[in-house]
Each structure stands twice: as structure tokens, then as C-alpha cells.
Amino acid sequence: MQDENLFSDFFQPGFVPHELPQVAELLRARTYIDALIALFRGGEDEVFVRLIVLREIGARADAPRWSPQDLQAHFAYINQVKLDTVLKRLRDYGLLVWDSDEQMYGMAEAGRVALSSLGTMLQFAEGDAELGYLTSQVAAGQSLGQVSNEVLLNLLARLNELYADFEAALESQSEFQIRAAREKLEKVWQWVEKGTDVIRAVLTDETTDQRVYQVAQSIALAQARMLRLTSVFHRRLSELASQRVHLGQSGLSTTNVADWLRRQTQASLAELGRDLILYHPEPHFVVSDILLDIAEFEICERERPDNSVSDMPQSAAAQEVGAVEAERLLAAEALYDELNQLAQLGAGSDLPDAVLAPTYNETAYRLSLLSLLGDAEAALEKSVVADIVKLPLRLEAQTELYEPDHPEVASISAGRLHPL
Structure with a gap:
């Protein structure tokens, strides 16, 4: 009552x-x-x-x-x-x-x-407990034919929160934040995959309520955005690695030094800087609000590992470019020269003619480069790969296979390169 x-x-x-x-x-x-x-x-x-x-x-x-x-x-x-x-x-x-x-x-x-x-x-006391718990609730409701609209809204909100956190890490341009965000993405990815199967079942069920159907569509879009982040993280870390400065022949980089400094106590940092700084630096070009935000994040919000190794790595000679990397660079430059001529002439080409090379490995590498045409993220890099991506060409792949007369390549996808 x-x-x-x-x-x-x-x-x-x-x-x-x-x-x-x-x-x-x-x-x-x-x-x-x-x-x-x-x-x-x-x-x-x-x-x-x-x-x-x-x-x-x-x-x-x-x-x-x-x-x-x-x-x-x-x-x-x-x-x-x-x-x-x-x-x-x-x-x-x-x-x-x-x-x-x-x-x-x-x-x-x-x-x-x-x-x-x-x-x-x-069951979800470790890892991203919230996402795992919400996904299990949606899966349980779907198996019984009683999907809760409230649980779906909570799941959608959590996915949007995670995506916003990952985007903030990418925009920070901080290697440490991007690495931490990528590790978190790998932890929650199993729940995103399970949630994809559940949402697919909800969307294909003809008895699904209209409100539930609309929220399920939004969740599917959020999961698709999360899927794209995997390649974005990898590409951004590769860009940061290419910008890393190596300290002479010591084998150390600026990342190693920054990581070591982050793990030192305030007393040890003060001892390192003793007699080195004779006056308090006053960087007038730094906006105080931004400086305060960064300091607050570093002191209060950054998650630091409990057990961390703070020893500097052993010195070693910087690695030389191997034969494989040099071979790929030459193959990419050769492909760029060929495609650039096509683009200047405004002509197209069949995909097998543009891709086939004397060996299988070079052919597969050239085909993987062509798949990046028009990729906005890859175009931001400063490399021959970015030059290929920015060429005014469009790849149209087909489901049929073409069987060339080649000693190492048995078949290749049919398709054509069109000028833009």
C-alpha cells in the first residue's frame, strides 16, 4: 500500500x-x-x-x-x-x-x-566495472526479451564519456596521456565487442520498442567511433615516436628522460636543479589559466602506477635503419612517383597494374599504401606515406579477384584508381 x-x-x-x-x-x-x-x-x-x-x-x-x-x-x-x-x-x-x-x-x-x-x-570489480556491468545487464535483458531503456541510456552515456576522454588524450599531444588512454581502450574493448553483438540482436528484433530501437542505434554509432580510435591511437603514437629526440649516441630519448623525471620525488628534483637555476623563470608567453590546468592534472588527476621502475635504462647505441625499413621506404617512394605521374596526367589505372611489383612482399606493401588514399589522419604525417595519401586519386575496389601472370602473386583484388 x-x-x-x-x-x-x-x-x-x-x-x-x-x-x-x-x-x-x-x-x-x-x-x-x-x-x-x-x-x-x-x-x-x-x-x-x-x-x-x-x-x-x-x-x-x-x-x-x-x-x-x-x-x-x-x-x-x-x-x-x-x-x-x-x-x-x-x-x-x-x-x-x-x-x-x-x-x-x-x-x-x-x-x-x-x-x-x-x-x-x-564479477566486474576490476577493470572498467561500469561498462562491463551495463553490458551484462543489456545482454541479460535482450536474452529475456526485456531490454531496459534506462540501462541502454546509461550504456550510451558511458560510451560517450569514454570517447570524450580518449579524444581529450589525443588533443593533449602528450605521449603519456595517449599511452594511458590506449591501454584503457584495450581494457574496455572486450565489452565493446560483446555489446556490439547484443545491439545487433536488438536492432534486428522486430518486436523492439521504438524508444529502445533509437537508443540502440545511437549505441551502435558510438561503438563504431570507438572502433576507429584503435588506428588513430596507433598512428598518433607513431607520429610522436618519429618526433622523439635521441640524445647523442647514448641510446636515450627525450621520452626516457621525461619518464624518469616524472617518477622522481620533489626532494630529488630540487637537488638536481640546485645551483642550475639562478632565478625564477617567468615565461610571459604562457597563459596562466592553461598552466594551472596542466599543473592541476599532473598533481591531482593523473593516475600513476603503484609499482614503477624509476631507473634510467642502460645506454646503448641508437638503432640503425634496418634493411626492411629501407626497402619499404624505397618501395613507397617508387609508388609515389608512379601515382604522381597518373595524377598529373589526370588519368586512371587498373588496380593490378598500379600495385603489382616483382615480389609478393612489395606488392602487398603497395596495396596497403593504396588503402590509405584519402585518410585525413594519415595525411597529417610528414612522410612519403602522407604524400601518397594526399594525391588526388580515389581507389575503387571490387569483390572479384584478378589472377595475374606473376611468379609469386596468385590473385589480387580487382579495382581501379580514378582521378579526382
């Missing part, structure tokens, strides 16, 4: 809170919400003891009913007075049922629901 005075202190006079759809939906599940309130109200130690007792009682599947003697023997490690208090609270709030005829305790429906929810949450 609904309590008319339940929200009397929170809403304006004359307003009926029970007429709100949000309130009505919560009141329908009031039994289960009251059970969770009973579990989690109070101090942290009280809550943990209640959860321990309830989980142990619910875990005995072969004999689900407990006598008071069974409980005393099983929970001998808990103070007897405290155990009685916990059992009374669980019984009073409908998580446990007491059979006075048989003098036995049993799990109530609300207790089973609370344990099930808690068990699902505990």
Missing part, C-alpha cells in the same frame, strides 16, 4: 508525487529497494557483516533452509550477539523468512534478488 506522506517534505504543496512516472516505477519495485536499503544502511562494518551472512546463507543450494543451531555453528567466527542482530534485521526487512512451525530460516524473494544483483556487480 502506497504511503501518501512518503514525499511530503520534498515536493511542493499540492503536488502528487505518485503521479510522476519515475516515482510510480520506483514504487512498483519498492519491496526490492527496501531490501537494499536494509542491507546498506549503517556503518561500513555493519554492511559488510550483513552481506557476508546473507551470501553464506544463499550459497547453500543443497540445503537452503537453516536452523538456528546451523547458523550458530556456521558463523562461529562472528560474535553471537551481533549475529542475532544481523539475522533479526534481515528477517524484519524481508530478506530472510522465519518458519515458526519448523523453526527454520530461509531466503526470501527480495533476498534472492538482492544477492543476484550483488553477484553480478562483484
Whole structure:
């Protein structure tokens, strides 16, 4: 029975809170919400003891009913007075049922629901728990044909938050932030893949509600954007690696030095700078607001590993360009010269004619370069690959295969290069 005075202190006079759809939906599940309130109200130690007792009682599947003697023997490690208090609270709030005829305790429906929810949450205690938990909820609802619009909206919001964080890392141009963001993307990627299968099933179900269908479409678009980020992170880190400055023949780079400095204490940094800086630097070209934002991030928000190696790496000679890298550079330059002539003439070419080379490896490499034509991210690089990407040519690939008369290439995709 609904309590008319339940929200009397929170809403304006004359307003009926029970007429709100949000309130009505919560009141329908009031039994289960009251059970969770009973579990989690109070101090942290009280809550943990209640959860321990309830989980142990619910875990005995072969004999689900407990006598008071069974409980005393099983929970001998808990103070007897405290155990009685916990059992009374669980019984009073409908998580446990007491059979006075048989003098036995049993799990109530609300207790089973609370344990099930808690068990699902505990499975995702590591990694990106929120994304994994939300994806599991969507998958469970889809398998039962009851996908919750609220859970879908929460999943969409989390995907958008992650994408915004990844974009911020890319815009920062910080190698450390980009690496941390890429590691986080790899951790959550398994849930994105599982969510893709679930959303595909929701979109192909003809009985899906229109609101759920629209949110599922938005989730599919968000997942597609996340998929694109994998290549963007790899390309941006490659750009940063090409800009890395090596310190003479020591084998060290500016990244090694920056990483080592980040792991030093304030005292050691002060000792390093002693007698080196004779006056306080005043960089007037730095905007104070931006400087403050960066300092706040470095001091307060950056996640640092608990166990980190702060020793400088051993010095070693800088690596020379290997034969494979040199061969690829020559192959890319040769391909650029050929394609540049086509672009200047405004002529097209069949894909096999533009790609085929004396060896299979060179042919495969040339084909991979052609697949980057028109890629806006790759065009930002300063290399011969970027020059190829910016050529006014468009690749039109076909599903058919072409079988050339070649000693190492048995077949290749048919297609054509068109001038823009």
C-alpha cells in the first residue's frame, strides 16, 4: 500500500508525487529497494557483516533452509550477539523468512534478488566495472526479451564519456596521456565487442520498442567511433615516436628522460636543479589559466602506477635503419612517383597494374599504401606515406579477384584508381 506522506517534505504543496512516472516505477519495485536499503544502511562494518551472512546463507543450494543451531555453528567466527542482530534485521526487512512451525530460516524473494544483483556487480570489480556491468545487464535483458531503456541510456552515456576522454588524450599531444588512454581502450574493448553483438540482436528484433530501437542505434554509432580510435591511437603514437629526440649516441630519448623525471620525488628534483637555476623563470608567453590546468592534472588527476621502475635504462647505441625499413621506404617512394605521374596526367589505372611489383612482399606493401588514399589522419604525417595519401586519386575496389601472370602473386583484388 502506497504511503501518501512518503514525499511530503520534498515536493511542493499540492503536488502528487505518485503521479510522476519515475516515482510510480520506483514504487512498483519498492519491496526490492527496501531490501537494499536494509542491507546498506549503517556503518561500513555493519554492511559488510550483513552481506557476508546473507551470501553464506544463499550459497547453500543443497540445503537452503537453516536452523538456528546451523547458523550458530556456521558463523562461529562472528560474535553471537551481533549475529542475532544481523539475522533479526534481515528477517524484519524481508530478506530472510522465519518458519515458526519448523523453526527454520530461509531466503526470501527480495533476498534472492538482492544477492543476484550483488553477484553480478562483484564479477566486474576490476577493470572498467561500469561498462562491463551495463553490458551484462543489456545482454541479460535482450536474452529475456526485456531490454531496459534506462540501462541502454546509461550504456550510451558511458560510451560517450569514454570517447570524450580518449579524444581529450589525443588533443593533449602528450605521449603519456595517449599511452594511458590506449591501454584503457584495450581494457574496455572486450565489452565493446560483446555489446556490439547484443545491439545487433536488438536492432534486428522486430518486436523492439521504438524508444529502445533509437537508443540502440545511437549505441551502435558510438561503438563504431570507438572502433576507429584503435588506428588513430596507433598512428598518433607513431607520429610522436618519429618526433622523439635521441640524445647523442647514448641510446636515450627525450621520452626516457621525461619518464624518469616524472617518477622522481620533489626532494630529488630540487637537488638536481640546485645551483642550475639562478632565478625564477617567468615565461610571459604562457597563459596562466592553461598552466594551472596542466599543473592541476599532473598533481591531482593523473593516475600513476603503484609499482614503477624509476631507473634510467642502460645506454646503448641508437638503432640503425634496418634493411626492411629501407626497402619499404624505397618501395613507397617508387609508388609515389608512379601515382604522381597518373595524377598529373589526370588519368586512371587498373588496380593490378598500379600495385603489382616483382615480389609478393612489395606488392602487398603497395596495396596497403593504396588503402590509405584519402585518410585525413594519415595525411597529417610528414612522410612519403602522407604524400601518397594526399594525391588526388580515389581507389575503387571490387569483390572479384584478378589472377595475374606473376611468379609469386596468385590473385589480387580487382579495382581501379580514378582521378579526382
